[in-house]
Amino acid sequence: MTTERREPATTADERTMLEGWLDYHRQTLAWKCEGLSDEQLRTPSVAPSTLSLMGLVRHMAEVERSWFRRVLANEPDEQAGPIYYGDDDPDGEFRLTEADTWAQAYATWQAEIEAARGHAARFALDDLSAGKHRRTGERFNLRWIYTHMIEEYARHNGHADLLRERIDGATGD
Template sequence: MAGTRYPDMWVDPEDDPRTQGALLADERTTLLDYLATYRLTLELKCSGLTAAQLATRSVPPSTMSLLGLVRHLAQVEQSWFRRRMAGQDVPYLYRTADDRDADFDGAVADDEVVAEAWARWREEVSNADDFVAQAESLDLVSASPDEPINLREVLVHLIEEYARHCGHADLLRECIDGATGQ
């Protein structure tokens, strides 16, 4: 996905599907708007690439790739919303006892791996959105008794996590095909 007026960008500014969001909105709306924007940014930065391009590693010895970021962020969404907030005892998506970095290590150039990563990410984003929609308040405290945290803090953390990794995605994408973000 490259712009036509600005071919070095992912999308021409007038075609950018991201919006500024709800200005002067309440706290929940503001947090959710920022999170949705960063999620969409991740999708934009990965759009139009082959499995091989998505699995392209950054710089040795790092195993970071765009595909690894998708897998990592699916696992982050799952960990915070299913495991921590809802208290569900579900297995990690990619982390194993032998490989804590399986989200990145297993991000290989295979169309099935790419499809599975996006399906998992979309499933976890949908679950998180449903969880937040059902929460009466951002003061809702996690079901996990070990380290209590409220929903507000989780949303702020997710925004930070996506913002940081979208910065990584900027650099990865530029190395792959020269496209720069906006």
């Protein structure tokens, strides 16, 4: 698989621009993971951290699910509850075992991205979310969610840069 990253058009309308930058950052994370074995993708940065490329992908699946399915669309926990974490292990997405595979993590992440796109398509940028944030009780418009997701991916793609360089020396923007 070769990941193609496409920067958004420089003259796009606001929604197209936001969706384009979000997709660009999704593609960047996939690119950072490309060509590595499951073992390499499970390799943590440095002790005592459990941060790994596969863990980041699993984390972003959780983040996509949380913001688009639970907050934006108000899907109940029976449909969109946590995938990898729970009350007993709030960082479960980062705790990997030999049984965890890239194929599973990638498929889950891509399914959450597709669900996110489907839900977002039903909202205008100024529309408030159907659900509320679990901790704060706030509602968010789609514009805020898109902007937050771009920030979330950008931050974690910086982590992915360092993780990938540590694994095999590969660098790139």
